[in-house]
Amino acid sequence: MKNKTNWHKDTISVRGGLKRSAFKETSEALFLNSGYVYDTAEEAAEAFSGDIDRFVYSRFGNPTVAMLEERLALMEGAEAALATGTGMASMFMSMAGMLSQGDRVVASRALFGACYSVIRDILPRWGIEVAFVDGTDLNQWTAALGKPAKIVFVETPSNPMLELVDIEAVTKLAHQAGALMVVDNVFGTQSGQSPLALGADVVMYSITKHHDGHGRVMGGALIGSEEIIRGDLLKFFRQTGPMISPFNAWVILKSMESMNLRVERKAENAVAVADFLSSHDAVDRIYYPHHSSHPQHELARRQMSHGGTILSFTIPGGRDEAFALLNQLELIDISNNLGDSKSLACHPASTTHEGIGPEGRDVMGIGENLIRLSLGLEHKDDLIGDLAHALGAL
Ligand SMILES: Cc1ncc(COP(=O)(O)O)c(C=O)c1O
CATH class of the missing domain: 3.40.640.10 (Type I PLP-dependent aspartate aminotransferase-like (Major domain))
Structure with a gap:
């Protein structure tokens, strides 16, 4: 054991x-302490010379x-x-x-x-x-x-x-x-x-x-x-x-302690949302490793036990349309963070990948019409409902 x-x-x-x-x-x-004390000066010297193994300073x-x-x-x-x-x-x-x-x-x-x-x-x-x-x-x-x-x-x-x-x-x-x-x-x-x-x-x-x-x-x-x-x-x-x-x-x-449970549930939500988006008329393309449309789907199945908690998708148009979609979301928050229990959506070209400039984004294939979703722990039907409403309003 x-x-x-x-x-x-x-x-x-x-x-x-x-x-x-x-x-x-x-x-x-x-242990919210920066320093540690020693019983003797000899003990401090031995700790610093490596003769004894103990905590000496919280930077170390x-x-x-x-x-x-x-x-x-x-x-x-x-x-x-x-x-x-x-x-x-x-x-x-x-x-x-x-x-x-x-x-x-x-x-x-x-x-x-x-x-x-x-x-x-x-x-x-x-x-x-x-x-x-x-x-x-x-x-x-x-x-x-x-x-x-x-x-x-x-x-x-x-x-x-x-x-x-x-x-x-x-x-x-x-x-x-x-x-x-x-x-x-x-x-x-x-x-x-x-x-x-x-x-x-x-x-x-x-x-x-x-x-x-x-x-x-x-x-x-x-x-x-x-x-x-x-x-x-x-x-x-x-x-x-x-x-x-x-x-x-x-x-x-x-x-x-709950990370594996949470990540597996989020990945299940990602699969459900990927299925929904991939069959929606207002969506051009989705990017999710465990979805059959992914160009490296076979490698994804071999190398990853689940497809992860993040997916991206494109819609027809550019920045205006992507912003309009984000602004229509009522449940999913607009945020550049990811991995949260709350589902989050962002426009990578103007946030996470803004700093690398247009050439950097071109190299990576990040267009103005791309949206990234980090799936959280909400019920999948509520997430799909929010996306359906936002896509419908476009
Ligand atoms: C793939 C990846 N690597 C590294 C980082 C950097 O992590 P942090 O923001 O904790 O410095 C991020 C942050 O979003 C990320 O998405």
Whole structure:
């Protein structure tokens, strides 16, 4: 029973990483402290020299954060995790913590706007060569990874076009090129897709999304082997300070207990809404990995146990029509966040992907007539009713 690596994800999400204090509390305790005390000066010296393993300062580690990190790692079937203040802090750490001047990064071009900007705009300023490929095209991956690289970064499914990268095939090419494979698994979700089991080296999350799941606190995570996470990355983490606050870690620990249930229910809602939208006259096209219309449907079924909680669709027209549709929604909120228990809709071209400019959006195929939906926990009939009303009013 105590062998946590054999536990199912449902059990890990409730019990993984739990360490009770001397008070034997049932639920995880919140350690809202920055510092720690020592019985003797010798003990402090031994803690800093590494002779004893204990908490010394909450920028380095904190008991509540440590419980979250262990739960995240166990859920992924991994050895170690680091939890950060936002998803972007984790994404940036996966680059800055491992790269040096002269290194090369190859990435799929369909990425969340801020991840795309870090690779396109920030890394080259520091002498790092970057190359983008169409992540759906294995020939482009083969060509780009014909020369050495240090990191391959992908997001699958991608935000907001739901494009997939074949994790297993691209990881093989990445390893042949000497690169580590980093996967942004926010859309895949921790219950629906396991990049490490497909060979990837590091999994990245915005735990702001499905892990919190109620639109409250921010967080991020990098998960992988002891060697990768507790090597250069840990050194970078401790010196530069991107750690998550213990309070946010405590909120997310509690949320994770119901994460699998919530994500599965949201994914069921996404399937129902995808079916409805795909047969609606006022909808041009839908993008949802487990829908038969998805061009990589076979890969989606192989790589993802469910299709995720997000779908996108296009309507005839442009920005005016997309705004008119959003403004007609009465139940689904207009918001650029995702993974909430409330269903949310947004116009990526003017919000999440505004910052990458028209050229960036063209590369990703994000049109003015695209709408992204993050499905929540409401009843599917109410969601479909709201969309039917808004589409009917167009
Ligand atoms: C796919 C993806 N990756 C990374 C991030 C960044 O996460 P955060 O907002 O927690 O920094 C987001 C945020 O929307 C995202 O959708």
